[in-house]
Amino acid sequence: MGSRHVAVVGASLAGLRTVEGLRRLGHDGPITLIGDEPELPYDRPPLSKDVLLGKAGPADVALTTAADLAALEVDLRLGAAAHGLDLARRTVLVGDDRVGFDDLVIATGAAARRPNDLPHLDGIHLLRSLADAAALRSAFELDPRVVVLGGGFVGAEVASSARDLGLDVTVVDVAPVLMERGLGAVLGARMTRIAADAGVRLRLGTSIATVHGTDRVEAATLSDGTVLPTDLLVIGIGATPNTTWLDGSGLTVADGVVCDAFLAAAPGVYAVGDVARWTHPGYQRSIRCENWTSAGEHADAVAATLTGNPVAADAIPYVWSDQFGHKVQVAGLPEPKDEVRPVLDTSEKFVAVAGSRGAQSSAFALNAPGALVRQRIKLAARPPWPPEME
Ligand SMILES: Cc1cc2nc3c(=O)[nH]c(=O)nc-3n(C[C@H](O)[C@H](O)[C@H](O)COP(=O)(O)OP(=O)(O)OC[C@H]3O[C@@H](n4cnc5c(N)ncnc54)[C@H](O)[C@@H]3O)c2cc1C
Structure with a gap:
């Protein structure tokens, strides 16, 4: 089993961690790592934080070095997009090349979503890659007025970084509070107050109806008719899994590559990280997570499975965000209709x-990492709802 050829498509967090896990667990067969970005694998969480603030550059966000990858004896193909998968011949199509494999790991992540009707104007930015972050950082240096469309985690972090730099920033979101989907109404409302106190202008319960400009973005008209003059428009409305290269492959794709509890999409074909939609053994339903921790946990599980020790992806999802000088953390899968019960509520912590x-779905923490770790451990036992008194 150890000498099988493993091809990993997607050379970022989940792909790299899979390769590292395979070698750590003794896989001695060939490994090919294919990635469409030109850079060596790098970390995305700092892109909306320290990279925008000018406190971190490419070297600071690198996840590995050329020397470390060489030591892993990986056939590394960077700047090379996979554009097809032939399952019958067990090959990945990369340019004019066909890369054969015995086992395939799909780690192609997700791409920042762009509204279909958005005009192509200078000053409109997405944020997913190091190149995106570098472009936005350069634009921030010109002291622009900034409008952020989308008050999710990435949008809120961009607004936080913009305020740290003293920029005039407005966040537009249809939801009544920031990060409502990720944090729920209660912590979302608290983070909304924190953002407002930091000087972020909030246009919640609205959306952008029209974007104006000839070559550059000049203004956005909101659904309530307000016109916001702006120099930059940052789009933070979520991400879409990168699966078009799998069209016609025969794999089931439905907002991600559909996998079983072991992240298997077909015999000898696995998906890891943001691109994977898998049946979580604890929740007994299909989920997809876009967070740093799941990407690493998936990679560890698939590396173990491929080296003869099958491991299901059963960890409780966990995401963190650093913004406005605060740490926000979520464990589990919040549901829109959840009831929220505060366990600790002080001026500093929540x-x-x-x-x-009947089931507890999640736990939230503001500036209380230890408590969140304990809550995440408890969630693994699928506690009942309402919670039992301690
Ligand atoms: C700005 C930002 C901030 C974030 N902050 C946090 C945070 O604070 N906390 C947190 O938990 N998570 C955060 N995340 C999420 C976290 O970074 C992702 O969950 C993680 O990067 C997922 O890793 P991945 O390897 O699955 O996917 P990705 O990182 O998306 O990597 C996929 C790779 O595959 C490549 N690829 C795509 N298609 C092809 C193809 N056809 N052929 C070859 N290569 C291809 C992509 O270009 C990319 O290099 C943040 C994400 C962003 C964008």
């Missing part, structure tokens, strides 16, 4: 649990 329909 911890809450949430649930509905």
Whole structure:
């Protein structure tokens, strides 16, 4: 089993960690790592934080070095997009080349979503890659007025970094509070107050109807008719899994590559990280997570499975965000209809649990990392809702 050829498509966090895990666990067969970005694998969380602030550059966000990858004896193909998968012949199509494999790991992540009707104007930015972050950082240096469309984690972090730099920033979101989907209404409302106190202008419960400009973006008209003059428009409305290269492959794709509990999409074909939609053994349903921790946990599980020790992806999802000088953390899968019960609520810290329909779904923390770790451990036991008194 150890000498099988493993091809990994997607050379970022999940792909790299899979390769490292395979070698650590003794896989001695050939490994090919294919990535469409030109850079060696790098970390994305700092892109909206220290990279925008000018505190971190490419070397600071690198996840590995050329020397470390060489030591892993990886056939590395960077700047090379996979554009097809032939499962019958067990080959990945890369340019004019066909890369054969015995086992395939799909780690192609997700791409920042762009509204279809958005005009192509200078001053409009997405944020997913190091190149995106470098472009936005350069634009920030010109002291622009900034409008951020989307008040999710990435949008809120961009607004936080912009305020740290003293920029005039407005966040537009249809939801009534920032990060409502990720943090729920209660912590979302608290983070909204924190953002407002930091000087972020908030246009919640609205969306952008029209973007104006000839060559550059000049203004955005909101759905309530307000016109916001701006120099930059940052789009932070979520991400879409990178699966078009799998069209016609025979794999099931439905907002991600559909996998079983072991992240297997077909015999000898696995998906890891943001691109994977898998049946979580604890939740007993299909989920997809876009967070740093799941990407690493998936990689570890698939590396173990490929080296003869099958491991299911059963960890409780976990995401963190650093913004406005605060650390926000979520464990589990919040549901829109959850009831939220605060466990700790002080001027500095907040911890809450949430649930509905008989089961606790999640836990939230503001500036309370230890408490969140404990709550995440408890969630693994699928506690009932309402919670039992301690
Ligand atoms: C700005 C930003 C901030 C974030 N902050 C946090 C945070 O604070 N906390 C947190 O938990 N998570 C955060 N995340 C999410 C986290 O970074 C992702 O969950 C993680 O990067 C997922 O890793 P991945 O390897 O699955 O996918 P990706 O990192 O998306 O990597 C996929 C790779 O595959 C490549 N690829 C795509 N298609 C092809 C193809 N056809 N052929 C070859 N290569 C291809 C892509 O270009 C990319 O290099 C953040 C993400 C962003 C963008």
